[in-house]
Amino acid sequence: MFTGLIEATGKLVGRTPTDGGLRLRVASSLGPELALGDSLAVNGVCLTVVALEGKEILTEVGPETLRVTTLGSLTPGTVINLERPVRADGRLGGHFVQGHVDAVGVVDARRSHAEFEWITIGFPSTLAPYLVLKGSIAVDGISLTIAGLEDDRFDVQIVPFTLAHTNLQAVRVRDRVNLECDLVGKYVVRAAEVAGLARLSPTGSQRLH
Numbered sequence: 001m002f003t004g005l006i007e008a009t010g011k012l013v014g015r016t017p018t019d020g021g022l023r024l025r026v027a028s029s030l031g032p033e034l035a036l037g038d039s040l041a042v043n044g045v046c047l048t049v050v051a052l053e054g055k056e057i058l059t060e061v062g063p064e065t066l067r068v069t070t071l072g073s074l075t076p077g078t079v080i081n082l083e084r085p086v087r088a089d090g091r092l093g094g095h096f097v098q099g100h101v102d103a104v105g106v107v108d109a110r111r112s113h114a115e116f117e118w119i120t121i122g123f124p125s126t127l128a129p130y131l132v133l134k135g136s137i138a139v140d141g142i143s144l145t146i147a148g149l150e151d152d153r154f155d156v157q158i159v160p161f162t163l164a165h166t167n168l169q170a171v172r173v174r175d176r177v178n179l180e181c182d183l184v185g186k187y188v189v190r191a192a193e194v195a196g197l198a199r200l201s202p203t204g205s206q207r208l209h
Helices: 063-068 125-130 160-165 183-194
Strands: 008-017 022-027 039-042 045-053 056-061 079-083 103-113 116-122 136-139 142-149 153-158 176-181 198-200 206-208
Touching: 039 056, 125 176, 125 183, 136 153, 153 160, 176 183
Parallel strands: none
Antiparallel strands: 008 022, 008 079, 022 056, 039 045, 039 079, 045 056, 103 116, 103 176, 116 153, 136 142, 136 176, 142 153, 198 206
């Protein structure tokens, strides 16, 4: 379990194809603090540390993860968000994040307002039942608040600290990002389904009985 509060950024310094998957090599100051077998959220995707070489972290990405996330399209030099799992005795400063990506979104727009940045992200219709105005969303592993919501896109406002300490400083229009919906919202929708209060259409939109 993660919180969506990014501990450090890293830089992708290598990618090696494996049998059906991919091995990523990431350089980060977080490297010396990790151990083999540790879980690590990489741009919001929960991966396992398979090797450590000084400040370089090696993780393996399976075929299914490559299919449903952006990790397969990362190129050397890309800035990557990193977070270790939250400790049982730690503070939950963001929201519950599993590191299980629900879908890939696309940056539709980006604009500045004083010291802040507004980013608009398009999302697939299957996510619509799980997004609410002022609710939480993880974007590349970053816990953010939905400040504006339409049928197929949402807005987030980025404060200067988050902009300076995550990969959002480099995100541009048409870039793809990993999205994970709020865990509590998923359970609420599922409970409503089971109770017969709502059902999901094939496109993922919610219908009330």
